Each structure stands twice: as C-alpha cells, then as structure tokens.
Amino acid sequence: MRPELIVASKEFRDYLASKRFLLLFGLLALLSIIGAVSGIAEYNSDLETYNSNLQQAAASVGGMRFFVDMPSILQIFSSYGSYIATFGMLLALSMGFDMISREKEEGTLKILLTHPVFRDQVINGKIIGAVAMMVIVLLSTFLAIVAIMLFFGIVPAGDDIVRLGAFFGAVVLFLTAYLAIAVMASTISKNSSMAMLIAIAIVLVGMVIPNISETVADTVLGPAPEMTVISAGNTTTVGGVTQSQFIAFDASNRTQGGPPMQINQEYTDYYNKRNQITGLLNILSPSQDFTAISEVINGRLSSVGSIGAGGERGMFQRISGQTVSVWQSLSSVWMNFLALIVMIVVGFGVSYARFVRVDVR
Template identity: 30%
Template sequence: MDLTRLAIISRKEFTDHILSKRLFWIIIIFCLVLVIETASGVDDYNNALESYKSGTSGEYLLFQPSALRVFSGIVSSICVDGLGIVIGLALGFDLISGEREGRSIKTILSQPLYRDELINGKAIGGIMALTTISIAGFIIIFAVMLILGIVPDIDEILGIGLIWLITLLFMIASFTVSLMTSVIANTNSGSLILALAIIFILLFIIPIGGGELGTYLLVGNPPEDIPDMASPAQLAAYRADQDEYYGDSMAIHDFFYTFSIRDVYQQITLPITMPSGYVINKVGLDFDSVTDLAQTVEEPTFWTLIEDQWIKIIVFIMWPVIFFGIAYVRFMRSDLR
C-alpha cells in the first residue's frame, strides 16, 4: 500500500463528501437539532440548579448540577432518537455499492491502485467527514452555551471532549456498518436495507432477545409464588430465591446489552451528564438514603469516570474495528468482474 496514493484517495473522498448536497443538509439538520436540544438543556440545567440550591428538587440530586447536564438531551437525540446512526449510515451506504452500481469500480481499479488503498481511502475520507460534522455540531453547542451564560470549567471542558469523542465513535460505528454492507451488496438500496437490518439486530434483537433467551436457558423460570399464608421461613427463602434469580438475569441482560452500541453509548455518557443518577444507580440506594449518601460520597471527576468506564470505551472502539475488518476482507476477496 502506497501512502501517497492513500492520501490522495482519502482527500478526494473527503472533498466529495464536503462538496455534496447530502453533507450540507446533514450538517444543517444536525446543527438545528443540537441548537434546540442545547437551549432545552440550558433551561433544564438552570431549573435543576435552582432546585438544588433551594432544596426543593423533585429528583435525586446528590451533587450540584454541572454544565454537562446540558448534554443529557443532546446525547439522547444522537443515541436514543437515532440521529447519530442515521448520519453514519447516510455517509457510507453507497461508497462501494455506488461505484459497483455505476459500473465505475473496474475503471477505478484498472488504474495503478490497489484494493486496500481504495477501501482504506474511502473509510478515512468518511471518518474525516464525520469528524467535521461532529466538530461543527459541538462548536455550535459551545457557542449556544456561552451565549446563554454558561461557561464550563476545565473538568467540564474535558467532559465535553469525552462526549464528543464517544459521539464520534458512535457515528463511526454506524458508518462502518454501512461501509460493510456497501461492500457486500451490489446496489445502494440493498446496502441500505441490509445496514438497517443489522442496526436493528444490534439495537434490539441481540440485547433484548439474547437476554431473554439466555435467562431462560441458563437461569430458568422465576421462582414460583408462595401461598399468602406462608411462614416467615418460606417467605425469607422465596425472597432469597427471587434476589438470586433477578441478579443472575440482570447479569445476563447486561452482557447482551454490551452488543448494542446505543446502550453502551448511554452507559458511558450517563455518568458524565448525570453523575447523581449514575452514583445512585451504581450504589442502588433508596430515596431515604439519598441525603446520607450525599454527605459520604464524592462527586465523580473526569478521571474517575474514565477509570470506571474504560472497559465500555474499549468495547465501543471494538465495533468499528470489527465492521471495517469484515468490509476490508470481503472487498479484498470479492469478484468485481
């Protein structure tokens, strides 16, 4: 592989993305959604801050809300509402299948160019375009926050940087799925349909279906209900069996949820945007113990969050590597005649 040719292909792909109407509308829609969510997040942050100071909060707030709370709605739009997934799919579903459908793939490869240079160049160009989109969006977020009077401190800026990196990886994972299906399928429509099917399987079928099936096969059915007039010993044994069953079931479901890029994204960003909720979920405490816990625990910092979430971050990085690896091997071995 020649690095000069790779750089030329990457630059050409990036330029094609930047100059396309598709990317223009993607950036417009992405920035509009982020502006709306940022304004809503600032309002939510101000209300939470006032509630925390007055002690009238209706939610569990162990710590004073930080500016990162503004991003709770933003990450929800990108992840739960699927904005990041749509952007990734839109940039990659026709990279190879479009060349094949337009019968230009043979002409391209007839030049002094190797297949690995082409697939790597297209991937790098797409990732550069996604980086441009995400940076533009986060600059808009930062500008809106400053305009509305919120100035993040150093730790909060580091947290924003981590959210940006995880968001970029989230979109890259979706992009590599569509790049992989673009290599597998012969047409753009086939590539898009296959990409949507894979995303659906990863987001819903494997986490939910896999968790239910794994619980049924490994743990079995939940404990049978006991009679209303059961003795204290029977009641204690029943509760112990219930705790064991639901504990094992939760562990199995958590394992299968690691296969969902959406759920991993949420798990990584939750402690950054909502540290109080993260600590409460981690400790598993009830409402009466919130006040006591707030006096005994420290608010998680940027570095403690990295320490707690590094395994999930590695899993998150793993997905683009796997999808691109499949696309690379398939493209190198495919028959383009």
C-alpha cells in the same frame, strides 16, 4: 500526495456536494442547537432551585442536609446525546451504505482501479475521508453547543471538560461503529439497495438486543425469587421486582444513622446474575453501549444502572452528594468502549478483506 489522501480528499468533497449528507448534517446541527438552548434553560432552572434550597437550608434552625445535587452542565448535552443516537446514527449509515456499492454500480470502481493505486489504498482513503468528515461534523455541532453555553455564561470546570471530552470520544466511537457497519454492508453487497437493507437489518437487530437479552436472562434464570427486606430484626416481604430501584436510596440511610437493612441473598444473587447476562448481551448493541457510556459519564455515575423487570433503569451507583471521578465512571463502562472499538475494527476489517479480493469486471 499519497493515494490514500487523494481518495480521502475526493470522498471528503463528495460529502460536501451531497444533498443527502448536507440535509442530515443540517438537521443534526439544528436539533443540536435547539437541544442546547432548551438544555441551558433547564440547567438554569435547576440551578435556581438548587440555590433556593441552599438558602432555605442556611436559614433553617440547626441546619438540614439536602440531598439535591448541584445541577451539572453535562445535562445540557443530554438532548444532543439522544439526537446523536437517532439522527447521528442515520447520518453515519447514509455516509457509508453506498460508499463502495455506488462505485460498483456506476462503473467507476473498475476505472479507478486501473490507475496506479492499490485496492487497500482506495478503501483506506475512503474510510479516512468518511471518518474525517464525521469527526468534523460532530466537532462542529459539539463546539456549537459549547459556544452557546459560553454565550449564556456557563463555563465548564476542569472535571466537566474531561467528561465532555470523554463524551465526545464516545460519540465519535458510536457513530464510527455505525459507519463501519454501513461500509461493511456496502462492501459485501452487490448494490446499494441491498447494502441499505443489510445495514438497516443490523441496526434493527441492535435495537432489539435489549429485549432479547431480557428474554434470554429470564429463560436461563427462571422466575425471580421474592425480595425479603430484613430491617432491625424484622423481616418484610416486598412484592414486585421494581422495588429494586429503591434499594440504593434505602441503603444510603445507613450513613444517616437509619436502621440497618438487608435484602435476602438469593434475591440479590438473582439480579446480579440477571444484570450480568443482560449486560453481556447488550454490549452487542452499539446504541446500548452509547446509552450506557452517556449515562455514566454525563450522570457522574460509578457504574451502569441495572434494568428492572419492567424495563426501567434504576440503581445508578451514586449516592446523593457523593463525588464520582471521571476515571471511576469510565472504568465502569470499559466493556462498552471496547465493544464499540471491536465493532469498528470488525466492520472495517471485513470491508477491507472483502474489498481487496472483490472481483471487479
């Protein structure tokens, strides 16, 4: 057997014997099942409402167009996504923060490295073992939810299956990014306590990045101009930036023969720039990347929504009744995917570079 696989299988077995890992895995699995059951109940309720609306529309004279979409089975995974963003993140950190530092503390590293194995094989094996275990954990929880869905008679269609696959890929990338961060902290630290502190510090920085990006954008661009709505020759000034969330819906009126509306260019330019700045900074946060990807994939959106001055998310680019392909959704968040991949490469890359040179004595 290749040395990497010997190390990987040992790492794999260690996780199965770790009470900490089993506890977090158990918790994640339990929450996933609870989330799936409640998600299914909500989906069935929404489906009932949708069918009821359809019947009413068919019965009404002359018909009437409803802008209520058919509920998506992807909403069943919304709770799962939020649990992944919290408990999953915790699981990934716990799997990596003492991967190397524990071996240094326990004195096993200097024993291991005197046997016929290269250092890069050791770190590669450890990473392979951890990632394999994480994928199995995620796959088991994911498939458990799918099994529950099938049990309740909910069968995903072709588009849903592709979106679920993309969502699963995002989940794996997201947690692998946090695993890479934790492994990096473990490799550069002298002990596990310091590794944990470094990992937590990186996570906290990631969590406050959205706030920082807002502040940076406001500082760079200055105060927002007033929004002016020009409708059929009439100009109306609307106070308050949060009005922006209605723009998409108002704009849809055009397709319904409503009065043509226009917003002053200065206002739209300001928020376009603001969104560019915040979006660019937010990709540094794995959690923000995952949130953006999840919202776009599961919400069948064509782009990530902008964030209003009050922090509320709005303007998700899909008009009621419009069909957005998986490719459209994914292409709108390619930067977020790329950011996660870069974080993984950097995290594991730093770990690798540091580990092969670490002074073991």
